[in-house]
Amino acid sequence: MNALLRSRGARDALVALVVVFGVGSIAMLLAHVSPLVGFGALFDGALGTPEEVAETLVQAANVLFPALGIAVAFRAGLFNIGAEGQLILGGFAAGWIGAQLPLPAFAAVPLLLVAGALAGGAWGAIPGFLRARFGANEVIATLMLNVIAILLTTYLVNGPLQQGGAGASETAALPRSAYLPDPIALVGDPHLTLAYLGTPIVVGIVLALVLRWALLRTVFGYELRAAGDAPEAAKRAGIDLGRTALVAMALSGAIAGLGGATIVAGSLHRFNTGLSPGYGFIAIAVALVGNLDPLWIVVAAIAFGMLQSGGIAMQAEAGVPREVVSLVTGLVIIALAGRRVVARRRTT
Amino acid sequence: MNATLAAILAVLGLTLVKATPLIYAALGGVLSERAGVVNIALEAVMIAGAFTAVAVSGATGSPLLGALAGILAGALVASVLAFAATRLGVDQIVAGTGLNIATLAAAAYGLVLIYHQPGASREVPAFGRPGETVLIVLAFVAALTLQFVLTRTPWGLRVRACGEDPGAAEAAGIDALRTRFGAVVIGGAIAALGGVYLSLAELDLYSNGMTAGRGFIALAAVIFGRWTPLGATGAALFFGFFAALQYTLQRAGVPTELMQALPYLAALVALAGFAGRVRAPAADGVPYVRE
Numbered sequence: 001m002n003a004l005l006r007s008r009g010a011r012d013a014l015v016a017l018v019v020v021f022g023v024g025s026i027a028m029l030l031a032h033v034s035p036l037v038g039f040g041a042l043f044d045g046a047l048g049t050p051e052e053v054a055e056t057l058v059q060a061a062n063v064l065f066p067a068l069g070i071a072v073a074f075r076a077g078l079f080n081i082g083a084e085g086q087l088i089l090g091g092f093a094a095g096w097i098g099a100q101l102p103l104p105a106f107a108a109v110p111l112l113l114v115a116g117a118l119a120g121g122a123w124g125a126i127p128g129f130l131r132a133r134f135g136a137n138e139v140i141a142t143l144m145l146n147v148i149a150i151l152l153t154t155y156l157v158n159g160p161l162q163q164g165g166a167g168a169s170e171t172a173a174l175p176r177s178a179y180l181p182d183p184i185a186l187v188g189d190p191h192l193t194l195a196y197l198g199t200p201i202v203v204g205i206v207l208a209l210v211l212r213w214a215l216l217r218t219v220f221g222y223e224l225r226a227a228g229d230a231p232e233a234a235k236r237a238g239i240d241l242g243r244t245a246l247v248a249m250a251l252s253g254a255i256a257g258l259g260g261a262t263i264v265a266g267s268l269h270r271f272n273t274g275l276s277p278g279y280g281f282i283a284i285a286v287a288l289v290g291n292l293d294p295l296w297i298v299v300a301a302i303a304f305g306m307l308q309s310g311g312i313a314m315q316a317e318a319g320v321p322r323e324v325v326s327l328v329t330g331l332v333i334i335a336l337a338g339r340r341v342v343a344r345r346r347t348t
Numbered sequence: 349m350n351a352t353l354a355a356i357l358a359v360l361g362l363t364l365v366k367a368t369p370l371i372y373a374a375l376g377g378v379l380s381e382r383a384g385v386v387n388i389a390l391e392a393v394m395i396a397g398a399f400t401a402v403a404v405s406g407a408t409g410s411p412l413l414g415a416l417a418g419i420l421a422g423a424l425v426a427s428v429l430a431f432a433a434t435r436l437g438v439d440q441i442v443a444g445t446g447l448n449i450a451t452l453a454a455a456a457y458g459l460v461l462i463y464h465q466p467g468a469s470r471e472v473p474a475f476g477r478p479g480e481t482v483l484i485v486l487a488f489v490a491a492l493t494l495q496f497v498l499t500r501t502p503w504g505l506r507v508r509a510c511g512e513d514p515g516a517a518e519a520a521g522i523d524a525l526r527t528r529f530g531a532v533v534i535g536g537a538i539a540a541l542g543g544v545y546l547s548l549a550e551l552d553l554y555s556n557g558m559t560a561g562r563g564f565i566a567l568a569a570v571i572f573g574r575w576t577p578l579g580a581t582g583a584a585l586f587f588g589f590f591a592a593l594q595y596t597l598q599r600a601g602v603p604t605e606l607m608q609a610l611p612y613l614a615a616l617v618a619l620a621g622f623a624g625r626v627r628a629p630a631a632d633g634v635p636y637v638r639e
Contacts (some may be wrong), residue, residue, distance in 0.1 A: 030461055079441050081388075136619040137628065139386070139441050140571060143564055144612040144619075151612075155605035281449055284442065321466070323456040330450025337432060337443035 009291040012336055013300075016289045019335050020307070020328045027324045038320045045313020046306035052313075054198060058267055060305025061200035062276075065259025066283035067301055068204070068211055069124075069252040071292045075215060076248035077228030082127065082142025083256040084280025085149030086120040090257025092153045092171075093119030094264040095271025096161060099172040108178040113261045120257010121250045123149060128249025132242035138249065146280070154273050170272035180266040200262040204301070207255070208294035215294070224248055256280065278326075282308075285329050288336040304329070359592050364484050365550060367588025369394070369542035371487040373566030374573065374580035375494050376539025380426075381575060382498060383531030384511040384524075385433045386633040388444030389425065391563025392451035393536045397422040397543030399455040402554040403462055406472035411479065414472070415544045422540020423533050425451060430532035434525040437635040448563075456556050467556055474552035483545050487581075490538060494577040507531050511629035514636035524636055539566070568615030575629060587611040 025035035046056045066083035073080035080086075094116040103111065127141035157169045180199040215221035226234040227244040235241055259279070264271055286304050290297030311325040373390045380387040387393075400421035405414025425447060432443040456466070463469050475483070498504040506527050509517035514524035542562065547554045565587055572586070573579030587610070594607045 027457060031457075079439075081441065081445060130616070130620050134620045136616075136621070137633075139388070139633070140567060141616060141619055143388070144568060144615050147561055147564060147612050148609050148616075151605040151609040155603050158605070159603055278449070281445065284445055288442070321457050321460040323453040323460075326453035327450055327457060330446045330448070330453060333446025333449065334428070334432065334443050335446075337438040337446060 009293065009296055012289060012291055013296075015335050016285075016300075016332045019331050023328050023331055024324055027327060028318075028320050031320050033318050033320050038314055038318045038324075041317035041320075042310035042314040043306070044310075045317065046310030048313075052309065056302070056305045056309040057198040057201045058305075059308040060302045061198060061204045061266070062259065062263055062279050063283045063286050063304050063308070064201065064204040064208070064298060064301035065262065066256040066280045067286035067290065067297050068208055068294055069120075069255035069259070070283055070287040071290070071294060071297055072211065072215075072224070072255065073124075073248055073252035074287065074292055075228050076224045076244060077231060078128075078131070078245060078248055078252075079139045080124065080127075080142055080249060080252045081139055081284070082124065082145050082253070082280070083283050084276060084278065085142070085146035086123045086253040086256035087260040087263075087276055087280050088153055089123045089149045089260065090116035090120035090254075091260030091264045091268075091275045092156070092271045093257070094261035095171040095174070095268075096156075098174045098178040098264065099270065102175055103177060105177040108175070109180060109265060112174075112178055112265045113258055116261020116264070117254040117258040120260060121254030123257065124253015125246060125250040128246040128253075131249070132246045138245075150273075153271070157271065157273060171270050174265065174269045178265060179269060180262065198266075200266045203262060204259075205298055207258075208298050211255075212294040220247075256283075282329055285333045285336075288333060355596075359589075359596060362592035362595070363585065363589045365480075365588075366591040367585045368484045368487045369545045369550075369562055370566050370569055370584035370588055371491060371581050372542030372545065373539040373563055374569040374584050375487075375490055375577055376422075376426075376535035376537075376542075377566050377570040378573070378575055378577050378580050379494060379498070379507070379535035379538065380532045381570060381632050382511045382629055383507045383528045383535075384514060384629060384631045384634065384636065385430065385528055385532050386440050386444070387426070387429060387532065387535060387539075388441055388567070389429050389447040389451075389563075390539050390566050391559055391561065392444075392447040393422040393425050393539045394543035394546070394559045394563050395451045395455050396425040397540030398547035398558060399458060399543075399554045401544045402469050402472050402547045403458065405474065405548060406462075406469065409473050411473050411475050411548050414548055415475075415541075418544040418548075419537045419540045422543065423537040426536020426539070427529075427533045429536075430529045433532065433635060434529045437637045439635070440633055452557075455554065459554070459556065469554045471552045472548075474548045476549075480545075480549040483541070483549050486541075490541075491577045491581040494538075498577060503527075508629070510636075511631055514631055518638070525638075528636070539563075542566070565611045568611050568618075571615050571628075572611075572618045574627075583614075587614075 028035045028038040047053055066087050070080055070083050094112040097115045098112045127138040130136035130141050131138045223239045223244055226239055227241055231241055286300045287297055290300035307325045311322045314320050315322040373394055377387050377390050397418040401414040401418030404417035405411045429443055429447055432438045433440045459469055460466055506522045510524045510527045517524045546558055569580050569583035572583035590610050598604055
């Protein structure tokens with residue numbers, strides 16, 4: 001127990017819990033709701049029925065992918081604040097291509113996911129390239145690219161690529177063959193207990209395992225972490241910092257873009273401009289609470305998935321405005337901004 | 349001829365209206381970054397200013413008190429960032445991102461608590477036309493003053509020293525942490541005026557999302573203006589001009605979204621160095637920890 005408390009990961013998780021329950025309680029009291037009632041409604045809404053558990057896992061997957069992407073970039077010492085834009089562009093590519101091509105399921109689903117990853121990866125590669133080639137600050141670049149991604153996709157679905165009928169900011173609906181197995185629709189089916197967990201979260205967990213292995217056990221992962229932890233030493237050891245920045249940002253964006261594609265193929269079944277209520281920003285909190293370790297990020301994503309899915313029930317049942325979830329999420333980010341890994345910032 | 353002239357004047361007038369909140373926010377950003385703290389939370393500061401100004405003006409009936417409260421609220425949000433960045437040595441980017449999320453949510457929560465309705469407040473006593481004009485003029489006065497302070501006063505020199513090399517500044521007897529703290533908080537007070545302008549001068553209420561990313565456009569203006577108050581003001585006017593032109597061009601068939609993307613694209617181009625050499629303060633965004 002003592003050893004556990006001494007580890008930084010456990011301390012970070014503890015800080016996050018104190019912020020969530022402490023600030024959450026104060027906010028609920030201000031709204032004249034007992035925290036017991038408020039949090040009760042939240043957890044009941046997140047876990048009360050099989051359908052709600054499935055929704056929680058969907059929400060968990062929605063923040064898991066961008067959080068894994070963010071972790072890759074942060075481990076390389078790069079501040080990818082652009083997961084939101086990368087996720088949106090990945091979702092757009094998946095939605096648009098998916099609606100164009102009538103393909104059988106075994107081809108359609110992988111194609112969608114690859115399209116999402118490629119689009120997100122390309123969007124992530126832009127700040128990576130600007131950083132490697134011109135020494136441009138990736139924080140500002142990714143912030144700007146977030147807004148550009150939102151404006152660009154809004155323009156495309158309202159203008160040249162509009163397919164959802166007049167006035168609808170969306171692409172055409174995907175054909176059924178391009179759907180990921182829907183966890184909520186399968187709840188009643190006793191033969192599909194695995195699918196019941198939700199395909200996106202399963203894909204996300206597999207990805208987390210692969211990433212953990214790649215970060216800790218491969219030359220690529222070693223170089224990436226070296227560039228983040230000790231850029232000067234890494235440079236002297238012959239690691240090409242520019243190339244590492246480009247590859248890390250592209251990979252980071254690809255993972256976030258894959259997340260956008262799983263939202264489109266898994267639950268939304270088309271792209272629309274309301275695809276993300278800020279998953280790319282919530283994911284920063286998830287990545288930090290998860291200590292930038294893919295396995296702990298899975299745990300953190302499930303916790304934040306509960307907050308997201310339970311927030312709606314909390315508002316409906318207990319009368320606590322849903323914004324309290326965003327409030328505690330933001331404060332968790334501030335509370336955990338002091339991580340040493342993150343603080344060691346490279347300057348150009 | 350007279351119609352053309354009137355149209356031109358209308359666009360120029362609208363340019364000032366659209367540029368003013370950007371100027372305030374960009375000036376706050378310049379001061380903060382010249383001291384070495386990247387203020388990603390300009391958006392949060394504007395939200396705090398806009399919301400608090402409306403809440404206090406509604407409660408007291410005095411827009412002036414509301415504006416003062418808004419400035420204080422912006423300074424308070426900035427001081428959270430300043431405290432985290434100077435005393436805790438935490439990452440400014442991550443803390444600023446958290447502040448943006450938390451402040452937006454807090455204002456939305458506050459709307460429900462105070463006005464018992466989501467989305468927007470009711471209308472409150474505001475400045476109206478004369479007050480708006482005063483705030484527009486004040487923005488330019490603030491720009492000139494900050495330019496003078498940064499380049500011609502001892503405090504300005506200290507601020508710039510902390511942004512370039514806090515270690516050397518401390519060796520010369522400057523308290524780098526205190527100077528950075530002060531610059532970020534004063535920068536927050538200035539940027540908050542941008543929020544106050546939006547809620548009490550351009551409008552007379554607060555609505556969720558009313559800052560609409562202006563804090564980020566202001567960051568772009570800081571870069572495009574090469575980290576100087578006058579440069580940032582010029583960039584804000586440039587972005588404001590395109591925002592004003594938007595209404596005209598929309599009628600001509602140019603898509604709104606592409607026009608809105610312009611400031612962000614301009615900042616990317618400036619960052620990449622295509623618009624001439626751009627150099628941030630050397631220690632911008634680097635936490636300073638005493639040995």
